[in-house]
Amino acid sequence: MQITLGGLVMKNPVAVASGTFGSGREYARLWEEGSTSQEPTPLSVLGALTTKGVSLEPWSGARGVRIAETASGMLNSIGLQNPGVEAFCVGDLAWLATQDLPVIVNVCGRSASEYAQLISRLETEEAVAGYEINISCPNVDCGGMAFGTSASAAAEITALCRAATRRPLIVKLSPNVTDITEIARAAEAAGADALSMINTVAGMAVDAKTRSRVFDRGVAGLSGPAIKPIALYAVSRVYKAVAVPLLGMGGIRTVVDAVEFLLAGATAIAVGTASFTDPLAAPQLVNGLASWCRDEGVHTIGELTGALS
Amino acid sequence: MAEASRPEASPATRDCTSGLAEAFVSVECALPQCEDCTVVAQRFSERAGIGELTLAAPLCAAGVRPGQFVHLRLPGLEAHILRRPFSVYRACASAGTITLLYQVVGAATRHMRSLSVGAELSILGPVGSGWEPGRAQRCLLLGGGVGAAPLFLLAEELVARGVALCLVLGAATRELLVCEDAFAGLVGSARCHLTTDDGSRGFKGRTTERAAALLADEPYDYIAACGPEPMLRKVAALAAAADIRCELSLERRMACGLGACLGCVVETTRSNQRACVDGPVFNARELCW
Numbered sequence: 001m002q003i004t005l006g007g008l009v010m011k012n013p014v015a016v017a018s019g020t021f022g023s024g025r026e027y028a029r030l031w032e033e034g035s036t037s038q039e040p041t042p043l044s045v046l047g048a049l050t051t052k053g054v055s056l057e058p059w060s061g062a063r064g065v066r067i068a069e070t071a072s073g074m075l076n077s078i079g080l081q082n083p084g085v086e087a088f089c090v091g092d093l094a095w096l097a098t099q100d101l102p103v104i105v106n107v108c109g110r111s112a113s114e115y116a117q118l119i120s121r122l123e124t125e126e127a128v129a130g131y132e133i134n135i136s137c138p139n140v141d142c143g144g145m146a147f148g149t150s151a152s153a154a155a156e157i158t159a160l161c162r163a164a165t166r167r168p169l170i171v172k173l174s175p176n177v178t179d180i181t182e183i184a185r186a187a188e189a190a191g192a193d194a195l196s197m198i199n200t201v202a203g204m205a206v207d208a209k210t211r212s213r214v215f216d217r218g219v220a221g222l223s224g225p226a227i228k229p230i231a232l233y234a235v236s237r238v239y240k241a242v243a244v245p246l247l248g249m250g251g252i253r254t255v256v257d258a259v260e261f262l263l264a265g266a267t268a269i270a271v272g273t274a275s276f277t278d279p280l281a282a283p284q285l286v287n288g289l290a291s292w293c294r295d296e297g298v299h300t301i302g303e304l305t306g307a308l309s
Numbered sequence: 310m311a312e313a314s315r316p317e318a319s320p321a322t323r324d325c326t327s328g329l330a331e332a333f334v335s336v337e338c339a340l341p342q343c344e345d346c347t348v349v350a351q352r353f354s355e356r357a358g359i360g361e362l363t364l365a366a367p368l369c370a371a372g373v374r375p376g377q378f379v380h381l382r383l384p385g386l387e388a389h390i391l392r393r394p395f396s397v398y399r400a401c402a403s404a405g406t407i408t409l410l411y412q413v414v415g416a417a418t419r420h421m422r423s424l425s426v427g428a429e430l431s432i433l434g435p436v437g438s439g440w441e442p443g444r445a446q447r448c449l450l451l452g453g454g455v456g457a458a459p460l461f462l463l464a465e466e467l468v469a470r471g472v473a474l475c476l477v478l479g480a481a482t483r484e485l486l487v488c489e490d491a492f493a494g495l496v497g498s499a500r501c502h503l504t505t506d507d508g509s510r511g512f513k514g515r516t517t518e519r520a521a522a523l524l525a526d527e528p529y530d531y532i533a534a535c536g537p538e539p540m541l542r543k544v545a546a547l548a549a550a551a552d553i554r555c556e557l558s559l560e561r562r563m564a565c566g567l568g569a570c571l572g573c574v575v576e577t578t579r580s581n582q583r584a585c586v587d588g589p590v591f592n593a594r595e596l597c598w
Contacts, residue, residue: 020565020569022568022569022570022571026569027567029340030341030342030433030567033342035342035344035345036344036345036368037343037345038343052569052571060581061574063576065562066562066571066573067562067563067564067573068562069389069391071388072388074390076572078572081574224390225390273390273564275565276390276392276564276565276566277382277391278343278431279433279565279567
């Protein structure tokens with residue numbers, strides 16, 4: 001089940017998507033308790049954990065309504081609320097250091113230099129296995145998706161981050177672009193070790209009763225099973241366009257979903273919104289994927305990547 | 310989640326009636342667990358559009374404290390990917406059951422109404438902070454509509470401790486006062502004040518008007534309320550004016566129910582707090598509204 005994602009060794013290809021999992025502490029407690037249908041499971045069953053987005057300074061996040069359910073999906077506008085890198089390092093990261101799994105820190109900033117500064121700060125932390133560069137969040141005014149929808153801005157940030165670290169650097173791509181392969185190539189050329197995709201799809205909710213926008217910023221990010229076909233297509237196209245490995249995500253809930261992403265070209269996959277429906281979805285996927293491979297006669301999980309006939 | 314649900318309260322009962330009081334002094338809550346459970350009873354009032362769903366959920370029943378809720382996943386609603394939070398209305402540790410109160414307002418609650426005895430569903434719970442009346446001796450509890458739910462376990466514990474308490478239950482019409490019998494049976498009709506907007510039962514007017522009159526008559530040292538937000542704002546103002554400690558159970562849209570996603574935050578004087586695990590019960594003075 002082991003794979004390597006841009007230099008990051010994962011014991012299995014299952015990660016969790018940034019923002020859906022906090023820093024893992026809340027889920028770890030639940031997993032360790034077990035349930036009526038699941039044995040107690042340590043957090044380290046995951047191939048990797050991607051943290052919630054971290055910025056240099058504390059961010060208070062979006063005001064007003066932050067989530068809304070949609071058909072087979074949900075919209076969120078959390079706005080990258082986080083306590084800032086210093087509080088993150090002494091709190092969640094110190095705790096994660098005691099867990100036996102690779103930690104990918106999702107980094108975000110309001111300017112290219114902020115990303116690089118943030119990485120420089122995190123370079124002093126041994127618990128960090130790699131970085132996911134968030135240039136694709138639709139829920140902040142500065143930074144976020146503004147960088148991920150321009151090939152030149154994506155390249156500039158990737159290059160600055162690359163200069164700041166030799167650790168695995170994963171650039172997270174937005175689906176809200178005309179041609180995702182153009183951004184993917186730019187990030188690869190600027191030094192990305194891997195690409196993760198997709199971030200949420202820009203969407204909106206309206207309250208007919210009050211004739212108002214549900215979310216203060218208007219826009220929010222769509223996730224869940226509703227976006228799986230969009231994500232699969234993006235993975236499939238980018239797989240053909242670049243040589244670096246892909247971390248696929250977008251509506252993955254079941255073992256078959258995960259296998260579909262691998263076949264489309266992903267080397268690893270992440271469980272996101274599914275953890276809200278079922279907080280034990282990720283460990284169940286890890287176990288289920290191993291059984292699936294045994295049943296299907298798959299010897300190494302890497303055989304599946306891009307293996308569409 | 311714009312369903313009917315609100316984190317309603319529940320008392321952390323060890324057995325059905327005596328639960329108790331030490332629980333209030335220390336605030337440690339049981340950690341939530343995923344529990345598969347089955348429906349053991351369903352009562353529905355067609356006129357009110359409000360139902361009581363009783364589940365065999367022994368882990369939750371044994372651990373729940375007043376004010377906590379369960380995050381419910383319904384079978385057969387796969388396109389609705391988010392769980393729904395419901396306050397635990399009643400709990401019986403010895404029988405291993407919890408009861409939820411729900412009002413039909415959307416797809417999920419319509420579906421809840423269709424569940425029969427034996428139906429299987431999944432809960433995550435008990436979740437959240439509970440009420441903390443501390444050593445209060447004279448308590449006033451206000452429930453608006455199905456917001457009365459999280460107050461029942463609290464009332465049960467206060468009664469078990471011998472604390473003096475007064476209740477105000479309000480609804481738009483008499484049909485909607487579905488909890489009247491349960492609360493009146495617990496505290497006695499004389500201590501259970503009723504209000505309806507149309508005057509079809511009890512005092513004609515709002516719970517907060519009745520509460521203002523009660524506060525003018527007698528001293529209280531703790532107020533707990535759950536209901537629509539405009540009502541809660543008025544309760545907070547009444548409590549502040551009378552300098553009485555006041556806790557409010559808030560309703561927010563929720564995703565994870567574990568404190569990880571930050572989808573349900575409430576602005577407080579201690580910055581953003583998560584309604585799911587830091588709440589749903591908040592000290593009224595800390596709310597920024």
